[in-house]
Amino acid sequence: MSELHHDPLWPRAGDWPAPTPGERADVAIVGVPTWSTSITPGGCHTTPAAVRDALRRYSVETGLTIVDAGDLVDPDSSLADATAAVAALDARLVIALGGDNAAAVPVALGRGTGALVTVDAHHDLRDGVSNGSPVRQVLEHGIPGRRIAQLGIEPLANSAAYRARADEAGITVVERSALLTTPLGDAMTAALDAVAADGTAIHVDLDVDVCDRAVAPACPASVPGGISALELRAAARAAGAHPGVVSIDLTEVDATLDTPDGRTVRLVALCVLEAIRGFATR
Numbered sequence: 001m002s003e004l005h006h007d008p009l010w011p012r013a014g015d016w017p018a019p020t021p022g023e024r025a026d027v028a029i030v031g032v033p034t035w036s037t038s039i040t041p042g043g044c045h046t047t048p049a050a051v052r053d054a055l056r057r058y059s060v061e062t063g064l065t066i067v068d069a070g071d072l073v074d075p076d077s078s079l080a081d082a083t084a085a086v087a088a089l090d091a092r093l094v095i096a097l098g099g100d101n102a103a104a105v106p107v108a109l110g111r112g113t114g115a116l117v118t119v120d121a122h123h124d125l126r127d128g129v130s131n132g133s134p135v136r137q138v139l140e141h142g143i144p145g146r147r148i149a150q151l152g153i154e155p156l157a158n159s160a161a162y163r164a165r166a167d168e169a170g171i172t173v174v175e176r177s178a179l180l181t182t183p184l185g186d187a188m189t190a191a192l193d194a195v196a197a198d199g200t201a202i203h204v205d206l207d208v209d210v211c212d213r214a215v216a217p218a219c220p221a222s223v224p225g226g227i228s229a230l231e232l233r234a235a236a237r238a239a240g241a242h243p244g245v246v247s248i249d250l251t252e253v254d255a256t257l258d259t260p261d262g263r264t265v266r267l268v269a270l271c272v273l274e275a276i277r278g279f280a281t282r
Contacts, residue, residue, distance in 0.1 A: 004056060004057065010059055011059055011061065012055075012056045012057075012058070012059060013055040013056065013058045013059055013060045013269075013272075013273055014052055014053075014055030014056045014068075015068075016029060016066045016067055016068040017068070018067060018068065018069065018070065019067040019069055019089070019090065019091075020067075023065075023090070024090045024091060024092070025065045025066065025067040025090065025091040025092070026064040026065045026066065026091065026092050026093065026279065027064055027065070027066045027067070027091060027092070027094075027095060027275075027276055027279060028066075028067050028068075028069050028089045028090075028091035028093070028095070029066070029067070029068045029069065029095050029097065029272070030068075030069040030070070030071070030072065030086065030089060030094060030095075030096050031048030031049070031052075031070065031071030031072065031096075031097045031099070032048075032071070032075050032082065032086075032096045032097065032098055032099045032103035032106065032107060032249070033045035033046075033047070033048055033071055033072070033075065033097075033098070033099045033103075034076050034098060034099035034100050034101075034102040034103045034131070034251075035076065035099060035100055036076040037076055037100075037129055037130045037131065038100045038102070038131045039130050039131060039132050040220040040221065042220060042254040042256060042257065043254050043255060043256035043257070044098060044099050044100040044251075044253065044254045044255075045099065046254075046255045046256055047097065047098060047099065047253045047254065047255040047265065047268070048071055048097040048098075048099070049071075049255075050255035050258075050262075050265045051097050051250075051255075051265055051268045051269050051272065052068070052097075053265075054262060054265045054266045054268070054269035055269045055272065055273070057266065057269070058269060058270065058273055060273045060276050060277060062276060062277065062279075062280035063280070064276065064279065064280055066276065069089055072085050072086075072106075075099070075102075075103065075106060076102065079105060079106055079109075082106035082110070083105075083106040083109045083110040084110070086106050086107050086109075086110025086111060086247075087110040087111070087112070089110075092246070092279075093240065093245065093246060093247065093248070093279050094107065094111060094246065094247040094248075095247075095248050095249075095250070095272055095275055095276075096247065096248070096249040096250070096251075097249075097250055097268070097272070098249055098250060098251030098252065098253070099251055100131035100251055100252055101120075101124060101131040101132075101134050101205070101207055101251045101252050102129070102130065102131045102133075102134060103249050103251050104118075104134040104138070104203070104205045104249050104251060105134045105137050105138060105141075107203060107247050107249050108134075108138050108143070108203035108205075108247065109138070109141055110247075111201060111203060111246045111247040112201055112246075113143065113200075113201045113202055113203040113247065114142075114143060114147060114200040114201060114202075115143065115147035115148070115195035115196060115197075115200045115201070115202040115203070115244070116135070116138055116143055116147065116148045116149075116195070116202070116203050116204075116205065117148075117149045117150075117151065117192055117195060117202060117203075117204050117205070117239070118135065118149070118151065118204075118205040118206075118207060119151045119152050119184070119188070119204075119206050119210050119227075119232065119235050120150060120151075120152060120153070120205065120207035120209070120210050121152055121153065121154040121157050121158075121176070121207070121209055121210045121221065121222070121223060121226060122153070122154070122157060122158055122207070122221065123135060123150065123158050123162040123163065123165065123166050123171075123173075124136070124207075125139075125162045125165045125166060125169075126162070131251075131252065134205070135148065135150070135171075136165075139169055144170070145166075145168075145169030145170035146170045146195075147195045147197070148169070148170075148171045148172070148195065149171070149172040149173075149174070149191035149194060149195055150166065150171060150172065150174065151174045151179070151184065151187050151188065151191060151210075151235070152174070152175075152176050152179060152184070152210040152226070152227055153173050153174065153175050153176065154175070154176050154210075154223055154225075154226070155175060155176075156223075157221065157223055172191065172194065172195075174191070176210075176226065176227070179231070183231075183234065184227060184231040184232070184234055185234030185235060185237065185238045186238075187235075188204075188234075188235045188238040188239060188242075189238045189241075189242065192204075192238070192239070192242045192244060192245065193242075196242075196244040199244075200244065201244065201245075201246040202242070202244045202245045202246065203245075203246070203247045203248070203249070204239040204245055204247070204248045204249070205248075205249050205251065206232065206235065206239070206248060206249065206250050206251070206271060207251050207252045208222070208232065208250060208251065208252050208253050208264065208267065208268060208271075209222040209223075209226075209252045210222075210226055210227055210232065211226045211227050211229060211231075211267070212224060212225060212226040212227065212228060213226065215228065215229040215263060215264070215267060216229075216253070216263075216264045216267065217257065217258065217259050217263070217264060218253050218254050218255060218256075218257045218258035218259075218264035218265065219252050219253055219254070219264060220252075220254060220257065221252065229267050229270075232267065232271060233267075233270055233271055233274045234274075236248070236250075236271035236272075236274040236275045236278070237274040237275065237277055237278040238278060239275060239278065240274065240275035240276060240277065240278025240279040241278035241279065241281050241282060242278075243282055248275050250268045250271055250272065253265065253268055
């Protein structure tokens, strides 16, 4: 990115320090650059660095202790190792920069979550291990379907078989069309309240391909008619604000496919900051 104008009265976001051993942070940023099992191979592993670069275009001032733990090394090679690396992060909220949607699994497991809310165009209930299977994987690791909600599902980008899997598992499904009358921020809060129980920790998966292709061209699977950039930002802020949420991921962006203006990567950066702003209201 070209050198930005320096203004001492406008501190830039990003460039947060590394964690200090023995000190708990409010928010920890971590890159989880999964990509090698993607159904549509590409450059998702380049996205965490691109998002960090884009963060410097914006500002967030909250008084929170924010750290950047860097990137996990080859998180596709071992789910156990990636999960352990996330578990070692000492922070009240972890925000993971993907990578493809495979990143959701080690983050959700590493944070010890018992509930999941996704904002995604897809059910992600495929067989095998890929960016199309994280919801099925967390089900198999013990998160019950009644503690999973999916917002923004696009019926024409899924199959009847996978919808049947979601229904059989007891997953709450809110289709894209329902969000035309219910603001996504409100739907997110309602979903989080519904899956939370007895202090259950919640992971939120923000799959950016839920967005309209015009605002998320770097998402290989984004479709025309998806949600707006502002809606995704509202969802991120609502997730950050909810007391049950311990981790959030932002996934399915391939920075190598973005437009020259970097609109998709910039949207991810803004969602990071919205989540932090939401957390500051707790």
